[in-house]
Amino acid sequence: MQREEKAWAEIKVGIAYEGWEPLAEARGGYALVRKRIYVHAVEHLSFWEGASLAWSHHWDLSRIRQIILGGDGAGWIQKGTAHFAASIWRLDGFHLARACRRAVGRDSGRLLFQAIRGGGWAEAAQLWQEAPKRKKPRARRAQRWVESYLLQRQGADWRIERGEESVTLRGLGGMEGNNAHFIAQRMKGKGRSWSLRGAWHMAKVRELVQNRAFHTWYRTPNPPPASPEEHMLKSTRRKPRDTASWLRVQVPILHSADSQQDWVRNLRRHINGYLLN
Numbered sequence: 001m002q003r004e005e006k007a008w009a010e011i012k013v014g015i016a017y018e019g020w021e022p023l024a025e026a027r028g029g030y031a032l033v034r035k036r037i038y039v040h041a042v043e044h045l046s047f048w049e050g051a052s053l054a055w056s057h058h059w060d061l062s063r064i065r066q067i068i069l070g071g072d073g074a075g076w077i078q079k080g081t082a083h084f085a086a087s088i089w090r091l092d093g094f095h096l097a098r099a100c101r102r103a104v105g106r107d108s109g110r111l112l113f114q115a116i117r118g119g120g121w122a123e124a125a126q127l128w129q130e131a132p133k134r135k136k137p138r139a140r141r142a143q144r145w146v147e148s149y150l151l152q153r154q155g156a157d158w159r160i161e162r163g164e165e166s167v168t169l170r171g172l173g174g175m176e177g178n179n180a181h182f183i184a185q186r187m188k189g190k191g192r193s194w195s196l197r198g199a200w201h202m203a204k205v206r207e208l209v210q211n212r213a214f215h216t217w218y219r220t221p222n223p224p225p226a227s228p229e230e231h232m233l234k235s236t237r238r239k240p241r242d243t244a245s246w247l248r249v250q251v252p253i254l255h256s257a258d259s260q261q262d263w264v265r266n267l268r269r270h271i272n273g274y275l276l277n
Contacts, residue, residue: 001193001194001195001196001199002193002194002195003195004195004196009194009196009199011039011040011041011183011187011199011200011203012039012040012041012047013037013038013039013040013175013178013179013182013183014037014038014040014047014051015032015035015036015037015038015175015178016035016036016038016051016055016059017032017033017034017035017036018033018034019032019033019169020032020033020169020170021033030170034058036054036055036058036211037182037207037210037211038050038051038054038055038207039182039183039203039204039206039207041199041200041203041204042200047076048079048080048082048083049083049257050257051080051083052083052084052257052259052260053255053256053257056255056259057255061084061085061259061260062085062259062260062264062265062268064084064085064086065086066086066087067084067085067086067087067088068087068088068090068158068172069081069084069087069088069089069090070089070090070091070092070158070172070173070175071089071091071092071175072091072092072095072175073091073095073145073149077089083257083260084260085260085265088158088162090157090158090172091149091154091155092172092175093113093117093157093171093172093173094175094176096113096116096117096146096149096155097109097110097113098142099142099145099146100112100113100116100142100146101113102134102138102139102142103131103133103134103139103142103143103145103146104128104131104132104133104134104143105131105132105134108127108131108132111127112124112127112128112131112146115127116149116150116155116156117155117156117157118156118157118160119156119157119160121150121153124150125150128146128147128150157171158171158172159171182206182207182210183203183206186202186206187199187202187203251267251271253267254267254268254271
C-alpha cells in the first residue's frame with residue numbers, strides 16, 4: 001500500500017464458466033465457455049455476496065443443477081457452497097501437488113499426489129507412511145496440511161468422486177495462473193504500490209476489460225452541434241410512446257445476494273409460473 005495506515009490489502013478473484021469447448025487450432029486444447037471474471041475489492045460486502053450478485057445478471061443461479069466450486073484450502077472459499085444450491089467444493093490441484101512435493105520431496109510427492117487425485121486412499125495412506133518426511137519449517141507446514149486432507153479423504157478429482165464418465169468434462173485447473181494474469185502482474189509486479197482507493201478502482205477496471213464490458217462505462221465524445229435544419233427536424237418529430245411500461249414490474253430480491261434462499265426461489269416460481277416447471 002501507499003500512503004495508507006496498513007501495509008497491504010487483499011483483492012480476491014473468482015471465475016465462473018459453463019463448461020469447455022475444444023479449440024480447432026490447438027490439438028488437445030480447450031477454451032472455457034462464457035467465462036466471467038469477478039474481482040472483489042470492497043470490505044462492506046462478503047466475496048460470495050458480491051460474486052453471486054454479479055453472476056446473477058448472466059445466469060439464473062437457482063436453476064443450475066450442478067456447481068463445482070474449486071479453490072485452495074482457505075475457509076472463505078469453502079463457504080461458497082452455502083450461497084449456491086447443488087454446489088460442492090473441491091480442492092485445487094495446484095496447491096495439493098505443491099504441498100505433496102514440499103512435504104515428502106519431488107518423486108514421492110508426485111506419486112502421493114496422483115494417488116490422492118485418483119481417489120486411491122489406501123495407496124495414498126501407504127505412500128504417506130513410507131515416504132521420508134522433510135524437517136524444514138515449510139515442509140512441516142505442508143505435512144500437516146496434507147495429513148489433514150488424507151484424514152478427511154479430500155482432494156480427489158471431482159469427476160471421480162461423482163462418477164462422471166463423460167470425456168467432455170474437464171478438471172477445474174488451477175487458479176494461480178488466472179490470478180497472476182488478471183491481477184497480480186498488474187498490481188504487484190515491478191514494485192508497484194497503491195492507495196487503497198486506486199487499487200480497488202484498478203481491480204474493477206481489470207474486471208471490465210477481461211469481461212469485455214469496459215465500453216458500457218466510458219463516455220463517448222460529445223457529438224458536433226446540429227445544424228439549424230437538423231434542429232428543426234428533430235423538434236418537429238413526434239417521440240414514440242411506451243404503452244407497455246405500466247405492465248413491467250421489477251422484483252429486486254430475485255437478483256440480490258439472497259436469491260438462493262428457498263422463499264425467494266418459491267417466489268420466482270409463482271411469478272414465472274409454468275416457465276420454471
